Amino acid sequence: MSWETICKLDDIAPNTGAAALVNGVQIAIFRAGEQLYAISNHCPFSGANVLARGILADINGDICVASPLYKQHFSLLTGQCHEDESVKVDCYEVRLKGKEIELQTSELKAA
Amino acid sequence: MSKTRVILVGNGPVGHKFLESIIESGKSSEYEMTVFGEEPRAAYDRVQLTKWFETRDAKDLNMVDEGFYESNSITSYLSDKICKIDRMRKIVISASGLEVPYDKLILATGSFPFVPPVPGHDRDNCFVYRTIEDLEAITAAAEKSTIGAVVGGGLLGLEAAKALMDLGLKTHVVEFAPRLMAVQVDEGGGEILRAKIEELGVGVHTEKNTRNIGDGDTCFHKMSFADGSELETDILVFSAGIRPQDALARECGIGIGARGGISINNHCLTSDEDVYAIGECALWSNRIYGLIAPGNEMARVAAEHITGKGELEFDGYDMSTKLKLMGVDVASIGDAHGNTPDSKAYTFIDEPNEIYKKIVVSGDGKQLLGSVLIGDADDYSNLLQITLNNIELPEHPDSLILPGYAGGGSALGVDALPETAMICSCNNVTKGDLVCAVQDGAQTVAELKSCTKAATTCGGCTALVGQVLNAELEKLGVEVNTDICEHFPYTRQDIYNLVRVGQIKSFEELLEKHGTGQGCEICKPLAGSVLASCWNDYILEDQHTQLQDTNDRFLANMQKDGSYSIVPRMPGGEVTADGLIAVGQVAKKYNLYTKITGGQRVDLFGAQQHQLPQIWQELIAAGFESGHAYGKSLRTVKSCVGSSWCRYGVQDSIGKAIDIENRYKGLRSPHKLKMAVSGCTRECAEAQSKDVGIIATEHGWNMYVCGNGGMKPRHADLFASDLDDETLQKYIDRFFMFYIRSADRLQRTATWMDNLEGGLKYLQDVIINDSLGICEDLEAQMQQVIDSYQCEWKTTVEDPEKTKRFRTFVNSEQGDNNVVFVAEREQIRPATENEKSELIAKSA
CATH class of the missing domain: 3.30.413.10 (Sulfite Reductase Hemoprotein, domain 1)
Structure with a gap:
């Protein structure tokens, strides 16, 4: 298991996301209250790398991000799209170490 | 097959409605239509004549869309009066000498104002109130006058008095009858109406029989009355009723009523089976209808008789009215005077507030026959529906007009109305029509208005339309849920009030006090907007950033590929040459696509997130501010x-x-x-x-x-x-x-x-x-919002911590390599997916 330091917690405003570039892969990291989540930054509907810029939404208890372009919801826990069962984005492991955010990079394929 | 030649005589609102009805039938290509009007302009909204004073521009009253005659192949003659009908040869002859043959002739000649034959009635500065030309003449004369008088205290007379008052004249109303609006209003109502109108500074003179109009001592005219009194005035406007314009029909031998008016049957046909009469010139069942709604109905009936099977019939018309005269609510329904044998009345008078309400009920107390409302006409639609639909009255009919605190306010539920109940008489919309529209998916009053036209003319039925909507939605099981989302059981207005009254300054506080869960992309931007409207904090403060919608979040407009466009403010669309050069230099330096917007400014496309602060630093240095093109603002x-x-x-x-x-x-x-x-x-x-x-x-x-x-x-x-x-x-x-x-x-x-x-x-x-x-x-x-204005971009570029948040990647200085542009017309545009793969293949 290899963890890579991405940024400081303060680099991400509370309850928002930020994009990170790790081994050429774009990752959207979210800070929802005390929790951290990481999913792909790529929005499968628009084809643009924008998910990190969406608003965090609590849909019946599932913490999601609403894509900033066409507003589909993606679960931060599973990457599942709420509006289309056949669409799912990749999820990644992320943790807080001290004041720094770390990402589990062993599963990342280099792009 | 040769076309049927239809000639319309009279280009007023009712005549125009006739043409529209023919076109709506979808068969207008079978007819060769010609319209003659004696006025210099095509149909205008005479009902709203007084509105002309607002802009003094005849165009604002115009009812005929540009190109209407041309696109419907209608021949129109203005300023050319038909002066003779030759029924033997079936032709009409105009003042200019045109002779035009007809198969069907429609008389929509309207009425003319009645001017009592008092000596001096034809002096200078004596006017009537009927056409735009009349209004122009009155306006010109008013400039040289200080006092004006209207002869006639009816509906139109009071409109004319309002116009004189607005022209700055000391105004008098002279009425022959013992009260104002004698036709619609009873004695008690007349007194309250008089008091209200006198309060506005208008002199009201009732029971005045004008005997002579001659030279005045201090004014242009002196009016002398039968009771010996006198009134001096500079301008006189006669508004003492209307007379049907029936001369054309009379001269060619078409049947006329004993007291004037062209007699018509239920199909609006006159005694000649090829000649129709509609509107104020027509006499149906010995009655002239001087309102627009029955005139429109006659137009529809006549048009249907010509184009269809004659299934529509004119069957009389309810003459109930509700209006605001000189700011006073006045309504009259049915038998307002209690003329029905055995009828009984209930009256409520509130002198301090100058409110008068009366209802007339049948002898057995079961039916509502009529009503008069002065000063407060809120009960009008309710009372009208009860009257028109013969709905049985409650045990205590007076509860219909008593104030709520006295046990009244028992408005009739819309459920009691039959499907045929006319809700909007201006546009002929029944309860059934509204119910159908709701079943077809209309869910708001605005949607109902746009698909049925109900409540779009006088607006008097808006409340009733809303009640029908809510009742119907409830029946359909559509829960009328106005909650903004699952996190707040409130409307936007509620949230606004909670924030303002509770001095709530952050989303967390709002959620804790009034919401549940964590919020979503509906309630967060809503709260962000309300907080900004109330307190106007910098929207990228840490606690507010999470609330901002796509564009607000980075103070720019996100485009389809995730890149942004930028709009510097150019107030009023004014920009200096130096300003334009600076914008151009920025665009050139960052290779941005430039386009002029519809709002008279320049939009710069194709910037990546991390470039935004740099670009704004340069724009601010050149004197620009944020254009807020990204905001709901x-x-x-x-x-x-x-x-x-x-x-x-x-x-x-x-x-x-x-x-x-x-x-x-x-x-x-x-x-x-x-x-x-x-x-x-x-x-x-x-x-x-x-x-x-x-x-x-x-x-x-x-x-x-x-x-x-x-x-x-x-x-x-x-x-x-x-x-x-x-x-x-x-x-x-x-x-x-x-x-x-x-x-x-x-x-x-x-x-x-x-x-x-x-x-x-x-x-x-x-x-x-x-x-x-x-x-x-x-x-x-x-003022508080204005005083706390800040340019959001200036605040942002001055704060390195905020600027940092604009990095495309939180851990890299690179840009998004998925944002790819190609050249088109010497500028950039986003590459299509195919173009992207080709570019990647080439570089590999």
Whole structure:
């Protein structure tokens, strides 16, 4: 298991996301209250790398991000799209170490 | 097959309705239609004649769309009166000598004002109140006068009196009968009406029989009355009733009633089977109908008889009316005078508040026969429906007119109405029509208005339309849920009030006190917008950043590929050469696509997130501010060059636009706000398509509200006329703040107003007359927002911590390599997916 330091917690405003570039892969990291989540930054509907810029939404208890372009919801826990069962984005492991955010990079394929 | 030749004599509102009805039948190609009018212009809205004074522009009353005659192959002759009908040869002969043959002839010649044959009635400065030319003549004469009198205290007479008063004259109303509006109003109602009108400074003289009009001592005329009294006045307007214009028919031997009027049957046919008569010239069952609604009905009936099977019939018309005369609510229903044998009346009089209400019920107390309402006509639709549908009265019929605190206010549920109940008589919409529209998916009053036309003319039935809607939605099991989302069981207005009253400053606080869960992309931007409207904090403060919608979050407009466009503010669309050069240099340096927007500024496309602060640093250095193109907030104030350059301009429209844009820039609202200022009535700035449009007049500014372009374009309504700078600013302050307080999420001003009970009139009451007593508060609140304005981009670039948040990647200085441009017309545009793969293949 290899963890890579991405940024400081303060680099991400509370309850928002930020994009990170790790081994050429774009990752959207979210800070929802005390929790951290990481999913792909790529929005499968628009084809643009924008998910990190969406608003965090609590849909019946599932913490999601609403894509900033066409507003589909993606679960931060599973990457599942709420509006289309056949669409799912990749999820990644992320943790807080001290004041720094770390990402589990062993599963990342280099792009 | 040769076409049927249809000739319409008379180009007034009813005649025009006839032409429209023929066209709506879908068979107009079978007819060769010709219309003759003696006036110099095509049909205009005579019902709204008094509105001419607002702009003094005949175009505002026009009812005929541009190209209407041409596109429907109708031949139209203006200023050419038909002076003879030759029924043997079936031709009409016009004043200019035209002879035109007809197969079907429609007489819509209307009426003429009755002028009592008093000696002196034909002196100079004696007028009638019927056409735009009459109004022009009255206006010209008023400039040299100080006193005006109207002969006739009926509906139209009081309208004329209002016009004289608005022209600045000391005004008198002279009435032969013992009270005003004698036809519609009984004695008790007449007294209250008189008191209210006298309060406005109008002299009311009843039971006056004018014997002579001669030279005055202090004024132009002296009127001498039978009782020996006298009245001096400079201008006289006769409005003593109408007489049907039946001379044409009379001369050619068509059947005429004993007291005038062209006799018609239920198909509006006269005694000649090829000649119809409709509107005020027609006599049905010995009755002349001097209102627009029955005239329109006759037009529909005649058109259907010609094009269809004659299934429609004119079967009399309810003459109940509700109107505001000189600011006084007046309504009359059915047998207002209690003429029905054995009928009994209930009367409620509130002298302190000058309210009079009467109902007339049948001898057995079961049916409502008629009613008079003065000073408060809110019960009108309820009482009218009970009368028209013969609904059995409650045990205590007086509860229908008593105030709520006295056990009244028992309005009839709409469920009691039959499907055939006429809800909107202006547009012929029944309860059944509304129910169908709701079943077909209409869910708001605004939607019902647009698909059925109900409540779009006088607006008197808006409340009833709303009740039918709610009752029907409930029946369909549609839960009328106005909660904004699962996290807040409130409407936007509720949230606004909670934030303001509770002095709530953050989303966390709002959620903790009034919500559940963590919030979502609906409630968060809503809260962000409300917090900004109330407290106007910097929207990228840490606690607010999470609330900002896509574009607000990075203070730019996200495009399809995730790149952004940038719009610097150019107030009023004015920009210096240096400014343009600076914008051009920035565009060139960052290789941005440039385009001129519809709001008279420049949009720069193709910037990545991390470039935004650098680009803004340069724009700010060149003197630009954020244009808020990303926000639900004031966008632009478009302008024409006005009196500074234009040979037609009457006011400085650019200066006004710049002032206004600087005043309201940054104001956050339920939806975007657009404005424009035109320097004259030619309206080059297209102000009438804006939320607030301002058009210069010789005396000041006319203010228009609630227009928009977009998917459902809507012209703005005239809100107030000839305002000075200070009043204009006050009204805009109040209008915007009232909108911000009470509109729904993402509801633009037009829909907002359509959903307000009372619509434009209500809005005018709140904002001009301060009927809710909140204007001072609205102004203070606006001032607070204006005083706390900051350029969001300036604040952002000055704070390195905030600037850092704009990095495309939190851990890298790189850009997004998925944002790829190709060249087109010497600028960039986003590459298509195919183009992207080709580029990647090439580079590999």
